[in-house]
Amino acid sequence: MVHGRPPFDHPEEPLPGSPPGAPGGCQARHHALRVFRWHRGDPGDPAELVSGFLADNGLPVRNLGRTADKNRTIGDSTICGAALYVSADAGCVMAGAALGAPTPVPSIPDVYAVIYGHSSFSTRLSETGRSWRLGDWQPSWTPADHAAAVDTVRAAIGRGDVYVVNLVGHASATYHGDPLPALHRVAALPGARYGGVLTGDGWALGTASPETLVEVRDGRVVTRPIKGTRPATAAGRAALLGSAKERAEHIMIVDLERNDLARLPGTGPVRVDELFAVREWSGLWQAESVVSAPLDGDVGLADLLRAACPGGSVTGAPKLAALAEIAALEPVGRGVSMGAVGWIGHDHLDLGLTIRTVAADGHRLHAWAGGGITIDSDPGEEVAEAAAKAAPLRTALAAREPGTAVS
Template identity: 75%
Template sequence: MVHGSRSIGHFPAPPFVAPPGAPGSCQGGHRASTWFRWSRCDGGDPAELVSEFLADNGLSVRNIGRTADHVRPIGAGSICGAALYVSADAGSVMAGGAPGAPSPVPSIPDVYAVVYEHVPGDDRPEPARPDFTLGEWTPSWTPSAHAAAVGAVRAAIGRGDVYQVNVVGHASAPYGGDPLPALRRVAALPGARYGGVLAGDGWALATASPETLVEVRDGRVVTRPIKGTRPATALGRRELLASAKERAEHVMIVDLSRNDLARLPGLGPVEVEDLFAVRRWSGLWQAESVVSAPVVGELDLASLLRALVPGGSVTGAPKIAALAEIARLEPVGRGVSMAAVGWVGPGHLDLGLTIRTVAVDGSRVHAWAGGGITWDSDPWAEVAEAEAKLAPVRTALAAAVLP
């Protein structure tokens, strides 16, 4: 566990890049003042440690959703909020599940938080940046190995070990020059509810995630699980709406989300506000539901993280058993993907699930994609779905390469 107050890494930090989930009032007029890092080897309870750090820096994480935003001053030197990132591995620790394979980007901590303060807007022109180049992608497993993992999940379902497991693959490519323009292109993909970039010491991540892991605002907790994918065509939409397999998979995760929220003290009755609504992300249709509950008592960040990270739509059901299958089957750790990133503000919280997310270290760019596996899953169709999810991200990265 490390925290301090120095500048954030050698990748460019704000004002040039907005962190995922940052409100408009904090974009272009804020700077990092202090930071927190935790890695699995540090030990301790990461949910409690990061909550303590944020509380010590004036954020109401011990009673989220009960303090109105307007009571906090907005002016130079006042706290704007904090960017918060939690890795898939940290999420497993918080949930009490099995840790996965080692991350392919070990330089990125498992929990990272940056507190920002308001400053006058910075209208200086950006400095010139070295041209970005991108090499060939190398997958962490072959399509055949991916298909075999799908088959192994189906066998586990047949034994009664699990009902559903999300299986994720990884690929990486060498790059040269400045990755920031490429990361910005990823963050700007259509449908990115949490589009943004977060940079650390020698690393950065960019997300185009459309999925809300948890939002606490105006006295209500909301999660918006996404499950079910088809190409964004008229035929694809009809197929998604008509698919009994996709709907069953989706409803299973909605039930898991309801149970996760119901475990939390301080919440009232959980309800499903919207079920299997079809939304568009880049070139894909995806099915989304809205599950929510009112805040009726004290609700703290640590409890939220333990209950909801990692999200059910990227683990499976039951969650702990699914995490054990993931640890057994996936050859490369999920790292920044299938985890959480977003914003902690005075009196509110907004964390996205890190799907459609990439990471860079000093030499390579990394990306992940997968899907939920049920008894009815076709292994090769699942391989094709993962490729379809990854395609817009790869295209955005390649578009940043100058001719």
């Protein structure tokens, strides 16, 4: 339980800057109008409940191919759109999968949606960086524990229980000062397609996610799975392109994502638009594919969330079997990581996968990192890969320069 209030500026407002996935044309002028919250253990179907909340506020979530009324208002404010966050736990509930260990950040809802209007001005980060102090990171498992879990997954693959499983580790650190500037430094990391910060009552999350979980725009539904990582050097690029293990793992996840989209009612043939394209994220090469399908009929948000969550690139295949392995092996819940966060507008939806995502409660910062395990995985290399993914986040969080303007 979180005791007391953290030193956030405006803890109920998503300030400063824009929430993840928000249109750039909004120019960080978001003003929260209404909020939806659902926690693990609450009654009801979270996919249906959040869909009803968003539909009641004028967004076209019952038929994502339809354009909504952009002039819908609440009070004196015209509705801009909505931020939506879905935790990994909520994704498991939506998918009917096994739930793992409890989240280390229970103050953060498992589903959180905010209806926004526009204020008349953008906001700026406060100059609090000079008083910022971050303590030592405390991992939830040791490198030896992590390596042992890799071996356990490899044994499960050998038995034919699963083909690939994504294992994720957690670490936390105490802090002193306002965490919002630190979270905005995370959001500004290079390659952060969904860079942004979302806040609530006594908590905040910051994401530098480069990965599209699901996007609906111009009559198509798209997912962009990322799988495969190497240092962003010439040698690292060659190693990624030449790795049979990384390519096999990547193709298994692409096939899973194809199946997820094919399960949606109202979609046409699923196609792979791009396969194993190598892109850079904050000092790392990563392999990304693009999978899409046309919307030929009514597709609702609830069905989309059930099909896409939790994302295949952070679960494994088959998805439900992989999630059962994850629930048995990971000692700490995935919290805000490995879920979804993004934007629902009047004419599009764009949700990123919450990799490269950190959370702040009243006392600690929390971060997660991991990778996909196949039969050919080397335990030591998997531990090193997770550390490489976490390193840019920790560097950004530890910096002590004052906040800068957000445009």
